[in-house]
Amino acid sequence: MKLSTMLGAALLGVGAMLSPALAQGTIKIGYSETLSGTFAQIGDQGIKTIQFVVDGINAKGGVLGRKLELVPIDNKAQPADALSSLQKMVDDNLPIILNCGPSNIANALVAAVEKNNERNPDRRIVYVNCGAVAPELTNERCSFWHFRTDVHAGMKAEIMVRALPKSTTKVYMINQDYLFGQAVQRDLKLYLEKLRPDVQIVGDELVPLGKIKDFSPYVTKIKASGAHALLTGNWGPDMTLLIRSGMDMGLTLDYYTYYSHLAGGPTAIGPGGAGKVHSIMPFNENIGAETGNKELDAWVQAFRKSHDFDFVFGDRRLAVELIAAAIAKAGSTDPLKIAQAMEGLKLTDAAGHEAIMRADDHQIQMAYYLGTFTPGTKYDSEKTGLGWKTDVTFKAADISQATTCKMKRPTS
Numbered sequence: 001m002k003l004s005t006m007l008g009a010a011l012l013g014v015g016a017m018l019s020p021a022l023a024q025g026t027i028k029i030g031y032s033e034t035l036s037g038t039f040a041q042i043g044d045q046g047i048k049t050i051q052f053v054v055d056g057i058n059a060k061g062g063v064l065g066r067k068l069e070l071v072p073i074d075n076k077a078q079p080a081d082a083l084s085s086l087q088k089m090v091d092d093n094l095p096i097i098l099n100c101g102p103s104n105i106a107n108a109l110v111a112a113v114e115k116n117n118e119r120n121p122d123r124r125i126v127y128v129n130c131g132a133v134a135p136e137l138t139n140e141r142c143s144f145w146h147f148r149t150d151v152h153a154g155m156k157a158e159i160m161v162r163a164l165p166k167s168t169t170k171v172y173m174i175n176q177d178y179l180f181g182q183a184v185q186r187d188l189k190l191y192l193e194k195l196r197p198d199v200q201i202v203g204d205e206l207v208p209l210g211k212i213k214d215f216s217p218y219v220t221k222i223k224a225s226g227a228h229a230l231l232t233g234n235w236g237p238d239m240t241l242l243i244r245s246g247m248d249m250g251l252t253l254d255y256y257t258y259y260s261h262l263a264g265g266p267t268a269i270g271p272g273g274a275g276k277v278h279s280i281m282p283f284n285e286n287i288g289a290e291t292g293n294k295e296l297d298a299w300v301q302a303f304r305k306s307h308d309f310d311f312v313f314g315d316r317r318l319a320v321e322l323i324a325a326a327i328a329k330a331g332s333t334d335p336l337k338i339a340q341a342m343e344g345l346k347l348t349d350a351a352g353h354e355a356i357m358r359a360d361d362h363q364i365q366m367a368y369y370l371g372t373f374t375p376g377t378k379y380d381s382e383k384t385g386l387g388w389k390t391d392v393t394f395k396a397a398d399i400s401q402a403t404t405c406k407m408k409r410p411t412s
Helices: 003-017 040-059 079-091 103-119 153-163 179-195 216-225 237-248 265-269 287-291 294-306 314-330 335-342
Strands: 027-033 068-074 096-099 126-129 146-148 170-176 200-207 229-232 254-257 277-281 346-348 354-357 368-375 386-394
Touching (some): 027 079, 040 068, 068 314, 079 103, 096 103, 096 314, 103 126, 103 146, 126 335, 153 179, 153 368, 153 386, 170 179, 179 200, 200 216, 216 237, 229 237, 237 254, 287 386, 314 335
Parallel strands (some): 096 126, 126 146, 229 254, 254 277
Antiparallel strands (some): 277 368, 368 386
């Protein structure tokens, strides 16, 4: 049964049993996002994407007979501002905070939510994370109150290494110098050693987050290294400026990226990157057309009619659908009951693959894709004339990894 069908049946069944008083008002979801500053373009597209999914659920009757309402607060990509936004949501008695990274913010939020819920059991809040992917967050720093709807950096590192062609034997790595980027660097090395011991790392850089304005010195070093491929977890301007510099300077190698499909990436790549830039992604708009999924393709067309950017945030769609399904299953907006309902919850993602919120660590187990930026796709990205073509689909079981989480659950 598809998630839309499952949700519809559950919501109608529960809604019919509600008293009129309980059915009144919206169910508010706090959304802490970067809406200003260096990374605002990604934040803006993220919130519009999530609102589109929320609107779709509301159009089908909402949850428990009530509409979902997104309550956004700008965290300015700063942990201190994210903690302030969390406190406001707690003060307003919102049951859920949704945040999609970065990992330094998520790390602060996990600790703060844990502390708040222990000290204030009458004002608990569930944290749904749709984009902060440092592995630690569902391993040694796991929390009962934290759920992640994107695969973590270690899983993405395994995908990237497995995708490297046999002819690639020299790689150069550039990553951002904070919790996430350090995890990417560590795990790429781990999986290169484990799966591709024939590959030589000819360069390894950590760059300050959002501070580099000119990547040409790095591109010069990459050229001189003789690398066959550049591996990077960079996102935001650290991604777009790196790729643009590489294209401008005629860097002839393959780019294997975590996030070149995000806002500004396709424009930075341009026609010169056709067939050379690969990205690991939870969704791309051509999947429906590639697989003959007419329902999915129609959904993509509806999104494109009202938005001037691509829908690439499969992790965010899953986050909203997880929240809706858990509230429906719990029959309540009580945070404890929502969290309990999320554990082990099975969903169907946009492309029809099963996704499971693993109870052991609250790490989603989901399908993922490796795509190449290329001409000839049904849908192009950012009006470039090129789009993302799916090369490999990794099912959840293909990329599942063990966890070191030792979950502590509340007794009441």
